[in-house]
Amino acid sequence: MPAVTVDDLTVLPRLATPGLGDTVRPVVSVTSAPQGYEGEGFPVRRAFAGVDLAQLDPFVHLDQMGEVEYAPGEPKGTPWHPHRGFETVTYMIDGVMDHQDSQGGGGSITNGDTQWMTAGSGLLHIETPPEWLVAKGGLFHGLQLWVNLPRDQKWAQPRYQDLRSSQLGLVATADAGALVRIIAGEVGGQSGPGSTHTPMAMLHATLAPGARLDVPWRADFNALVYVLSGNGHVGLDQRPLKTGQLAVLGAGDFVTLGADARQEGRHPSMEVVVLGGRPIREPVAWAGPFVMNTKAEVMAAFEDFQKGRMGQIPAVHGAPTDLVEG
Template structure:
């Protein structure tokens, strides 16, 4: 996978193996994501399906997009759609996604890039592969995470962060058996570039076969481990996990993840997304593309959308606007 890496993991900053008397986070549950389709028909795994929302807070939704090999003419995206009250975090591993919104934001992400969109008070949004990729086809793989906003921040002006693959914080486990990419937050002094409205950490880790990593984790954060590919285990009791499964971890100060000696044929390593955040602990009213605190606020969001208050679809594609600026 082309997400950011280095040839020699041993040159990276190392995380501690384990702090004295640190409590390891044991898994509370392991669930398997059901498969479905999103947007114009691209395949997804619904990582949070069937999980108690109290264990997910401040996170709302996580889709693994793909992994799928498209033939020419097959790549798909989403039509224009509204959002209000939360943030979308799109992490692209393979392929290219173009983003555009009704406030003039957007851009392209590929091969380890992240686009962090604060929907806030509301906007219209579209995600799609560029036309040249639709004609060519190719591998498509990524994630989209929805991060809730507290009531006091749900009306923030819409905003984008473009996080390039080369900007993420890089580190290795204590014996360099695992590569750690910190997209947001901090892991043992390794900081990610993402600026968050909700205190949180987002990590993509690659664990070599038969290797184990233990990383410190803030005890006031929850802890979620999603397997994008591979076979391995979580916790000191070595609870098995595999592709498409989410482990919810209990209280503690450290996370242990290990990879099985033998991995699946297509992928030589175990790759996981590790998420943690400070729970917001506020009422959630969620319907479609709106995440608010009350049902009345959700109904108001639908009414505002129908009245055009969330913006209008731009007449000029964002890619063409960028081309004019660059030209």
């Protein structure tokens, strides 16, 4: 799991630990992500399955893509499909993914890179492994997060942010036992490169066995902890948390979690993603690739897609040209 690594964590800025008057966020629930398949057949864990959307707000969906070791000829992606009304955030931990959209955005992301696509008023896009990776095979692991847009931003002009791993904010815990990569938002005085319509923070942390992670967290944000790999615990009551589980936290000033002293042999460290944002608190009507405020708006989105109003597939050599609705 390369993403971004640092040889000497002691040279990084340090996160504060909870002080007098600070409140560690309690655990509201822990759920296990079911496994399934997305796109043309790559394996995913549905991290938010079974969790009330009100507890996730402003987020609506999170897939852990892989971790999978593909043989030659096996790597898979998605066909062309539409989106409207939200943002997709694709964070690559291992492997390579190419992106293309009908607005001319796109690029290739690899270890530690992020593609941040604001679908806004609507567009078509495709995500596929490059041809050389399909031929060669290899390790593939990443995340895709869907961030809702408030009503007044759902018709924003689509845009694309290409966030390189070198741009991530990097901090360590007070004892240098954990590395924190900040993808978006401000955490402990350090910021990530992602520019967001909805105020939020997103980070990926690697905890050494037995390490503790204390993250100062905005009181007006919700807080979610998802375990990519490893075993540990969350909250002051040290609620157990393991690979593929999501913890929803309550109100407070700090997110606190720790890694067990013994980790599984395949993953020597505990890898977690911490997410939070200011809830939008608007009605959500969600069907397939569209996240709107009303059912009528979703139906209009399907009609606009079917009539070609969300753009045309660009001529790209070797790219699939079949359209799907989600």
